[in-house]
Amino acid sequence: MAEKVVEIRDLYKSFGDLHVLKGVDLDLFREENLVVLGRSGTGKSVLIKIMVGLLKQDKGQMNVLGKEVSQLATKELNELRLKIGFSFQNSALYDSMTVRENMEFPLVRNIKNLTKKEITMRIEELLDAVGLPNTINQMPSELSGGQKKRIGVARTLILNPEIMLYDEPTAGLDPITCVDINNLINEVRERYKTTSIVITHDLTCAKMTGDRMAVLLDGQFSSIGTFEEVFPHAEDKRVKSFYDYNFIES
Amino acid sequence: MAEESDDRKPLLSKKIDKFFTGLADAWNFVRRFWKEVFLPPYEFKEVIHQCYRIGVESLPLISLTGFIVGIVFTNQSRPSLSEFGATSWLPSLISIAVVRAMGPLVTALIAAGKVGSSIGAEIGSMKVTEQIDAMEVSATNPFKFLVVTRVLATTFMIPILVLYTDFVALMGSFLNVNSNELVSLSTFFFQVFESISFLDIWSSVLKSLLFGFTIGIVGCYKGYHSSKGTEGVGRAANSAVVISMFLIFIEELLVLQVVNAIRTF
Numbered sequence: 001m002a003e004k005v006v007e008i009r010d011l012y013k014s015f016g017d018l019h020v021l022k023g024v025d026l027d028l029f030r031e032e033n034l035v036v037l038g039r040s041g042t043g044k045s046v047l048i049k050i051m052v053g054l055l056k057q058d059k060g061q062m063n064v065l066g067k068e069v070s071q072l073a074t075k076e077l078n079e080l081r082l083k084i085g086f087s088f089q090n091s092a093l094y095d096s097m098t099v100r101e102n103m104e105f106p107l108v109r110n111i112k113n114l115t116k117k118e119i120t121m122r123i124e125e126l127l128d129a130v131g132l133p134n135t136i137n138q139m140p141s142e143l144s145g146g147q148k149k150r151i152g153v154a155r156t157l158i159l160n161p162e163i164m165l166y167d168e169p170t171a172g173l174d175p176i177t178c179v180d181i182n183n184l185i186n187e188v189r190e191r192y193k194t195t196s197i198v199i200t201h202d203l204t205c206a207k208m209t210g211d212r213m214a215v216l217l218d219g220q221f222s223s224i225g226t227f228e229e230v231f232p233h234a235e236d237k238r239v240k241s242f243y244d245y246n247f248i249e250s
Numbered sequence: 251m252a253e254e255s256d257d258r259k260p261l262l263s264k265k266i267d268k269f270f271t272g273l274a275d276a277w278n279f280v281r282r283f284w285k286e287v288f289l290p291p292y293e294f295k296e297v298i299h300q301c302y303r304i305g306v307e308s309l310p311l312i313s314l315t316g317f318i319v320g321i322v323f324t325n326q327s328r329p330s331l332s333e334f335g336a337t338s339w340l341p342s343l344i345s346i347a348v349v350r351a352m353g354p355l356v357t358a359l360i361a362a363g364k365v366g367s368s369i370g371a372e373i374g375s376m377k378v379t380e381q382i383d384a385m386e387v388s389a390t391n392p393f394k395f396l397v398v399t400r401v402l403a404t405t406f407m408i409p410i411l412v413l414y415t416d417f418v419a420l421m422g423s424f425l426n427v428n429s430n431e432l433v434s435l436s437t438f439f440f441q442v443f444e445s446i447s448f449l450d451i452w453s454s455v456l457k458s459l460l461f462g463f464t465i466g467i468v469g470c471y472k473g474y475h476s477s478k479g480t481e482g483v484g485r486a487a488n489s490a491v492v493i494s495m496f497l498i499f500i501e502e503l504l505v506l507q508v509v510n511a512i513r514t515f
């Protein structure tokens with residue numbers, strides 16, 4: 001079996017009286033694409049934020065690339081973060097900077113001694129990879145939602161991450177753009193050999209991009225497996241309804 | 251009845267708790283600034299950019315206000331002085347009032363309104379739209395890039411703006427004096443420099459450094475800790491202005507005590 005990149009054991013997180021994660025267990029293997037599904041507010045974003053140390057769990061293990069995230073000092077945490085690309089639900093582009101400056105920002109601060117030319121080449125390569133070669137001098141406010149998502153992905157790819165975390169990459173986009181983004185996720189994985197977690201509500205996206213699905217229900221993963229294993233014959237009514245609402249035609 | 255007072259007690263103590271945790275948070279924020287300001291990497295380019303922005307943002311308003319303050323203050327002081335036939339003292343009176351108090355205060359209050367609110371709103375909206383989180387997960391230090399640069403910029407720029415306001419206010423005053431008492435520019439400024447001391451200028455600059463620091467740090471703190479939603483951003487901007495204005499007046503009072511103590515030596 002492939003190497004484990006992420007190992008989550010019995011993870012708990014609550015905000016005051018709101019218990020969001022209640023004993024999450026999950027393994028992520030190298031170069032696989034895992035899709036995390038779940039209804040709004042079930043704690044999908046919270047889970048991957050714990051993974052990069054933006055939030056801290058109350059209890060349990062979050063082991064990423066062999067390190068317990070909550071135990072890391074700032075310096076080690078930053079070293080780990082360099083290996084993880086986090087694509088935010090709402091893109092989170094720096095809106096006072098151009099696309100070029102957005103992409104330069106992490107690059108020049110983490111990799112020293114790059115020449116101007118090398119930086120530009122790297123940015124252009126990635127903008128090409130996400131299919132937006134001519135946006136380099138635009139401001140985020142001039143981009144559409146789908147374009148922002150792509151630039152967000154390009155920005156996280158600029159540091160060559162081993163793990164990519166996509167938080168709802170297709171939310172709020174038209175079906176055709178969704179397919180484009182799904183293809184992008186697959187391409188990124190082929191080209192840069194990343195391991196990824198894709199969070200989504202969208203089963204088309206899940207089916208297209210995921211090797212395995214994991215459904216987050218009531219603070220735990222209820223079923224984990226391939227699309228065929230999890231969905232068409234789901235026993236849990238809540239998982240089943242997820243499927244039924246997405247594929248009314250089938 | 252008993253139930254009601256039971257309900258109230260936790261609410262009150264909750265409020266007190268909230269006040270003190272807020273105070274501790276703010277204190278930690280200031281400490282973090284002093285720690286990070288000396289540690290590399292330094293964001294020089296961003297500091298310059300912020301200085302420029304602060305200058306451009308507040309210059310028009312400060313010019314206008316300073317000028318009007320100079321004219322109005324001179325005009326209003328004239329009757330009382332002329333009662334004693336002492337209108338020739340106007341330049342001295344005005345220069346002391348402007349350099350010691352009006353210049354720094356007017357500049358700081360306007361900058362609190364203009365710069366403080368824009369810092370609060372900008373950082374607040376970056377917080378709310380997860381841009382600060384995005385910086386953090388890309389292994390960069392948002393505190394350094396956003397907070398340290400802006401606080402340094404306000405701290406350096408406010409004293410410069412204060413000197414500029416002093417000058418503009420004195421020019422306004424000169425126009426008024428010139429049209430009423432027919433005093434020439436050189437006589438006016440000779441009297442001005444005669445009456446203000448080295449201590450006046452120094453204390454005014456030091457005070458302005460303090461005001462600048464306050465405006466920057468309060469704006470950043472409020473933005474950095476703004477709550478979710480666009481409403482949170484508005485509230486951050488608003489309370490940045492209110493709190494920094496409040497603190498500016500308190501600091502003015504304290505500095506006044508210190509300077510008076512020095513003067514009596």
Ligand SMILES: Nc1ncnc2c1ncn2[C@@H]1O[C@H](COP(=O)(O)OP(=O)(O)OP(=O)(O)O)[C@@H](O)[C@H]1O
Pocket residue numbers: 015018020038039040041042043044045046047089
């Ligand atoms: N920083 C926070 N402070 C307090 N509560 C939070 C915080 N972050 C998330 N929550 C709460 O945790 C719950 C889960 O949030 P989360 O963002 O993970 O949902 P989600 O599964 O990603 O939903 P969506 O699909 O809508 O993005 C929500 O009820 C949210 O209100």
Ligand SMILES: [Mg+2]
Pocket residue numbers: 044045046089167168
């Ligand atoms: Mg989410």
